[in-house]
Amino acid sequence: MDRIIFGDNQFFGINHMSEEKAAIQAERFRDVGAIIRTLDIARDCGINALMLNTHTKVAEICDHFRKHSASYGDLRLYPSFPYAHKYADLVNEMGIVGAIREAVFSGQSTLQAFGTIARGGLGVFTRDMVTVMKLLVDAELRMFRELNVQAFFLQNIVTDLLLGMHATDVFVEFANYIKEKYKVCPAFNTMNMPRLVDLLLECGVHDPIVCSSINPIGYMMSPDKASYEEAIRSKPFRPLAMSIMASGAVAPKEAIDYVVGLGKVQSIVFGASSPGHIAETKRLIDEAFDRREQEAA
Amino acid sequence: MLRGGIVGFGRMGLTHYSILNDHPEVKFVGICDPSSFIREQARWHLKVATFDDHEKMIRSTSPDFLIVSTPTFAHAAPLHFAIENGLHVFVEKPFSLSSKEGRDIVNRLTGKSLVHQVGYVYRFNDVLLNVKDLLVRHAIGELLTFKMEWHGRAVLRPSGTTWRAKRSQGGGCLYDFASHAVDLINYCFGPPERIIGSVLKRIFSRDVEDAVFSTFIYNDGLSGHLLSNWSDATYRKPTLRLEVLGSKGKIAADFHTYKVFFPDEPDIEGFNKGWNTRYITDFVKPVRFYLRGFEYTRQLDHFISRIVDPDQPNVCSFHDGLATDMIIESIVNDSTR
Numbered sequence: 001m002d003r004i005i006f007g008d009n010q011f012f013g014i015n016h017m018s019e020e021k022a023a024i025q026a027e028r029f030r031d032v033g034a035i036i037r038t039l040d041i042a043r044d045c046g047i048n049a050l051m052l053n054t055h056t057k058v059a060e061i062c063d064h065f066r067k068h069s070a071s072y073g074d075l076r077l078y079p080s081f082p083y084a085h086k087y088a089d090l091v092n093e094m095g096i097v098g099a100i101r102e103a104v105f106s107g108q109s110t111l112q113a114f115g116t117i118a119r120g121g122l123g124v125f126t127r128d129m130v131t132v133m134k135l136l137v138d139a140e141l142r143m144f145r146e147l148n149v150q151a152f153f154l155q156n157i158v159t160d161l162l163l164g165m166h167a168t169d170v171f172v173e174f175a176n177y178i179k180e181k182y183k184v185c186p187a188f189n190t191m192n193m194p195r196l197v198d199l200l201l202e203c204g205v206h207d208p209i210v211c212s213s214i215n216p217i218g219y220m221m222s223p224d225k226a227s228y229e230e231a232i233r234s235k236p237f238r239p240l241a242m243s244i245m246a247s248g249a250v251a252p253k254e255a256i257d258y259v260v261g262l263g264k265v266q267s268i269v270f271g272a273s274s275p276g277h278i279a280e281t282k283r284l285i286d287e288a289f290d291r292r293e294q295e296a297a
Numbered sequence: 298m299l300r301g302g303i304v305g306f307g308r309m310g311l312t313h314y315s316i317l318n319d320h321p322e323v324k325f326v327g328i329c330d331p332s333s334f335i336r337e338q339a340r341w342h343l344k345v346a347t348f349d350d351h352e353k354m355i356r357s358t359s360p361d362f363l364i365v366s367t368p369t370f371a372h373a374a375p376l377h378f379a380i381e382n383g384l385h386v387f388v389e390k391p392f393s394l395s396s397k398e399g400r401d402i403v404n405r406l407t408g409k410s411l412v413h414q415v416g417y418v419y420r421f422n423d424v425l426l427n428v429k430d431l432l433v434r435h436a437i438g439e440l441l442t443f444k445m446e447w448h449g450r451a452v453l454r455p456s457g458t459t460w461r462a463k464r465s466q467g468g469g470c471l472y473d474f475a476s477h478a479v480d481l482i483n484y485c486f487g488p489p490e491r492i493i494g495s496v497l498k499r500i501f502s503r504d505v506e507d508a509v510f511s512t513f514i515y516n517d518g519l520s521g522h523l524l525s526n527w528s529d530a531t532y533r534k535p536t537l538r539l540e541v542l543g544s545k546g547k548i549a550a551d552f553h554t555y556k557v558f559f560p561d562e563p564d565i566e567g568f569n570k571g572w573n574t575r576y577i578t579d580f581v582k583p584v585r586f587y588l589r590g591f592e593y594t595r596q597l598d599h600f601i602s603r604i605v606d607p608d609q610p611n612v613c614s615f616h617d618g619l620a621t622d623m624i625i626e627s628i629v630n631d632s633t634r
Binding site for chain 1: 311312314315316318319338341342343533536551552553554576578579581583584585586587588589
């Protein structure tokens with residue numbers, strides 16, 4: 001996994017601390033060109049890995065990457081899906097079964113839809129949820145075709161919903177499907193990292209990649225910060241840290257020193273908008289990791 | 298260990314199930330839903346008995362409590378049956394489709410010591426808990442005006458095939474969406490003396506309103522506005538904007554931040570003259586399990602902890618739910634005047 005992965009929340013009006021900041025950023029990145037310019041700045045700073053959700057704008061960004069494959073060929077992607085608000089809106093409008101049908105079949109030609117039905121079996125919607133899950137994965141991941149994907153992350157609302165339900169078979173099926181069909185690592189976003197790591201290990205998912213908030217103030221870390229530190233210390237998994245600055249509540253240096261100081265964390269995902277902020281955060285993360293490696297040696 | 302049953306396994310049912318299934322004191326024994334697809338999946342993946350009828354479920358699984366997360370029009374029957382059979386009850390908002398229906402349910406509680414709660418989840422939101430605390434402590438003096446805005450993008454085109462697009466089933470912006478804002482007005486300021494100037498406006502929907510505007514008048518000089526629209530594409534998700542002006546200051550809040558302005562040095566500890574901004578990262582308390590928002594876990598843990606220890610004050614009782622329903626009814630009546 002890459003040491004530094006550039007996150008995308010800032011492009012989609014997501015800020016977990018301030019709606020004002022979120023709204024300002026959403027306006028700033030209203031067109032895809034502005035997003036791509038910022039991604040290019042991050043690449044100029046030496047960040048060659050991106051975490052992207054499956055927002056419709058991301059489909060346009062992916063089109064841009066494919067169209068200019070000569071310049072983006074070495075870019076490594078870590079998509080996270082599904083983009084939850086899209087589904088929440090669909091469920092409001094059509095109910096759960098209607099939303100699944102819309103998500104699987106929208107954007108497909110009649111011929112593709114027939115293919116989908118054939119794969120799922122004619123009675124798609126009376127069959128096993130796992131079949132439906134596979135169709136949804138295919139529908140969501142279509143936008144990343146031909147791109148260099150390192151891992152697919154199941155987004156935290158879905159991960160945590162399944163976690164609370166103890167739907168272990170769905171986790172196993174998901175992990176196997178991603179590995180076998182897409183030949184990439186299955187990965188998970190969660191707000192309940194210690195509980196999820198236990199469940200994944202319990203159901204035999206080997207050395208899972210788990211992305212969660214990790215910050216010195218314990219923000220978005222359920223049940224508590226101490227359980228996170230204990231899980232990182234003692235459990236065999238690959239932690240990826242996000243929200244390290246708790247949406248701006250913690251200063252970059254303090255945040256990075258805390259996360260890197262936890263020892264096992266190998267990767268940090270962070271989002272930023274200004275060139276100065278991107279370069280500075282990248283420099284601080286590199287310094288902290290280098291220092292840790294020197295101390296270990 | 299408390300045995301739980303759930304009626305209505307849609308979006309809210311799944312959320313409540315997941316959050317409570319993780320609770321160390323809870324075990325679900327039955328799930329009831331009219332969809333055979335949903336029942337089949339629940340039986341297969343969750344290994345819980347499923348039913349198409351709440352009476353059958355309650356008779357054959359004997360739960361201690363029932364979660365009712367059906368559309369509003371289907372709340373009354375399972376609530377009556379559950380109360381009759383001595384179950385503690387949690388019901389999704391809004392409580393009922395009419396104050397008469399709601400009053401019948403509340404009356405059935407008489408003489409029974411059952412825990413009852415309505416799912417007005419934002420009463421458990423960290424920002425609103427702080428705002429409520431400031432109001433209770435009279436931090437900004439006598440209340441003069443408020444503005445409660447509640448916007449979102451739930452309906453952005455004319456279609457819509459679910460109960461949310463049907464008034465008779467509890468759909469529409471006022472019942473399904475703005476009821477949260479009405480309830481927070483009820484929670485923060487109490488029921489108004491009268492309601493004037495109500496407008497229920499259609500934007501995309503054929504049978505229901507997509508926006509609600511109304512003015513609340515109180516006896517003590519307070520007045521306020523409710524402005525809610527679920528057809529505004531500029532909001533990524535349901536968004537609150539609350540402003541309260543008092544004789545000694547002002548509060549402005551959304552789901553992540555609240556600000557308090559004091560024109561003079563306040564007598565309330567931790568605050569200064571001028572603007573005081575508090576971000577959620579400053580004051581939020583973690584929950585045992587997080588799904589969709591801290592408040593979702595907090596409201597269900599409140600329900601369970603009151604079953605264990607009923608002496609704690611009820612943050613959102615059926616009586617509170619009924620009071621909010623009555624305000625909603627007044628808005629509807631005023632709009633047709």
